[in-house]
Amino acid sequence: MTHSTPFAARRARLAAQLGPGGVAVIPTAPEQRRNRDSDYPYRHDSYFYYLTGFTEPGAWLVLDATGRSTLFCRPKDAEREVWTGVRLGPQAAPDALGVDAAYSAEELAQRLPPMLAGAQALWLPFGVHTGLLERAEGWLAQVRAKARDGASAPTQMRDVCALLDEMRLVKDESELTLMRRAGAISAEGHMRAMRRCAAMLRAGEQPCEHHLEAELLHAFRDAGAQGVAYPSIVAAGANACVLHYPAGSAPCRAGEMVLIDAGCELDGYAGDISRTFPANGRFTGAQRALYEVVLAAQQAAISACRAGARFDAPHEACLRTLSQGLLDLGLLSRNRCPDVQAVLEQRAYQPFYMHRTSHWLGMDVHDCGSTTEPGEGKAARVLRPGMVLTIEPGLYVRPADGVPEKYWNFGIRIEDDAIVTEAGCELITRDVPVRVEEIEALMRG
Numbered sequence: 001m002t003h004s005t006p007f008a009a010r011r012a013r014l015a016a017q018l019g020p021g022g023v024a025v026i027p028t029a030p031e032q033r034r035n036r037d038s039d040y041p042y043r044h045d046s047y048f049y050y051l052t053g054f055t056e057p058g059a060w061l062v063l064d065a066t067g068r069s070t071l072f073c074r075p076k077d078a079e080r081e082v083w084t085g086v087r088l089g090p091q092a093a094p095d096a097l098g099v100d101a102a103y104s105a106e107e108l109a110q111r112l113p114p115m116l117a118g119a120q121a122l123w124l125p126f127g128v129h130t131g132l133l134e135r136a137e138g139w140l141a142q143v144r145a146k147a148r149d150g151a152s153a154p155t156q157m158r159d160v161c162a163l164l165d166e167m168r169l170v171k172d173e174s175e176l177t178l179m180r181r182a183g184a185i186s187a188e189g190h191m192r193a194m195r196r197c198a199a200m201l202r203a204g205e206q207p208c209e210h211h212l213e214a215e216l217l218h219a220f221r222d223a224g225a226q227g228v229a230y231p232s233i234v235a236a237g238a239n240a241c242v243l244h245y246p247a248g249s250a251p252c253r254a255g256e257m258v259l260i261d262a263g264c265e266l267d268g269y270a271g272d273i274s275r276t277f278p279a280n281g282r283f284t285g286a287q288r289a290l291y292e293v294v295l296a297a298q299q300a301a302i303s304a305c306r307a308g309a310r311f312d313a314p315h316e317a318c319l320r321t322l323s324q325g326l327l328d329l330g331l332l333s334r335n336r337c338p339d340v341q342a343v344l345e346q347r348a349y350q351p352f353y354m355h356r357t358s359h360w361l362g363m364d365v366h367d368c369g370s371t372t373e374p375g376e377g378k379a380a381r382v383l384r385p386g387m388v389l390t391i392e393p394g395l396y397v398r399p400a401d402g403v404p405e406k407y408w409n410f411g412i413r414i415e416d417d418a419i420v421t422e423a424g425c426e427l428i429t430r431d432v433p434v435r436v437e438e439i440e441a442l443m444r445g
């Protein structure tokens with residue numbers, strides 16, 4: 001078995017955790033029909049990719065506790081390949097992917113039951129692939145039907161995601177290299193969008209959300225990223241108060257702010273950046289005041305992010321700073337909440353800040369891995385070097401009694417991607433500025 005690729009190294013690490021007689025069976029994602037002859041753009045399954053580096057649909061990995069890996073993949077088919085592109089095929093797969101053996105996926109139903117005969121545990125991704133458990137029942141039934149020949153079927157079915165989630169939580173060097181690049185490309189997209197917005201207004205043209213989305217896409221694809229890691233949010237004015245607002249066609253007007261939350265996917269890894277900026281490149285006093293609160297909250301969260309701290313430490317630091325800012329700017333009344341402690345106890349910040357400050361980031365934009373520490377009940381996860389998380393405070397102000405009108409309809413989020421290090425964290429998305437003066441300078445062109 002070769003260890004020369006990160007994929008082979010991960011397979012070996014997983015195999016070592018399957019226990020004696022364990023066999024893992026991991027399919028990739030199915031293709032999704034959009035309508036008639038059109039499919040949605042294909043995206044492989046992240047668990048499968050993590051172990052193989054293989055992006056074709058219709059493939060399965062079988063890995064046993066000895067480390068032996070078998071790939072099932074689409075067979076070569078000259079006629080189909082004219083329509084849908086070249087397939088690797090089972091013959092070339094062992095060399096290309098470092099697996100020990102490869103067969104046509106058409107042989108899966110016939111070859112898999114004998115591979116499970118004598119195994120003790122069958123490891124599958126639970127809750128990921130519709131119908132997988134039913135299929136597994138079928139394989140096991142076939143093994144049992146051969147019991148007279150002395151074959152024993154696995155007596156346990158276990159969730160391989162439990163192992164893979166823990167592995168994926170701490171990124172290896174090859175992953176961190178890709179994520180730094182995904183962060184830099186995503187940042188370039190944001191800068192393009194900011195510049196375009198201000199430049200159009202200067203030229204007397206009306207920038208709209210779709211113009212800015214086009215800049216993001218241009219930057220991502222131009223740099224070789226495969227596409228977006230998630231649908232881009234480009235929200236002008238009050239649209240920014242809708243957390244998952246998809247880029248539409250609303251105008252980005254001088255005097256209003258624009259919130260962009262977008263990131264590319266590069267070789268299977270996500271960037272995830274949010275920036276909020278004035279459409280014309282100049283913050284008004286009220287915009288700046290609220291923006292500075294969010295920025296200070298982000299800085300507090302960043303300062304709380306380091307190996308050994310808990311996953312919720314950045315969130316708590318962020319809440320304290322946001323709460324102080326809401327009191328200072330009069331969005332929360334001191335009659336109701338005399339101090340930060342009261343704001344926190346009453347969760348009075350919630351009408352303005354209703355999401356968490358962080359999520360894991362990796363192949364999936366909301367990456368896998370529990371945020372609690374294994375074996376410690378509900379206690380938050382202890383951060384370790386190589387974990388990657390977003391730090392993304394925001395404030396969203398809907399018109400309401402008692403809320404100063406000058407802040408109405410402001411939606412501000414500032415989001416960066418952070419690699420946990422021993423001493424703190426490495427921000428991999430800071431090519432795009434966050435400070436007021438730097439944003440204004442960038443947008444002056």
Ligand code: GLY
Pocket residue numbers: 230261262272359365392415
């Ligand atoms: N882009 C989704 C998020 O920031 O969580």
Ligand code: MN
Pocket residue numbers: 272359390392415
């Ligand atoms: Mn995020």
Ligand code: MN
Pocket residue numbers: 261262272273274415
């Ligand atoms: Mn985001």
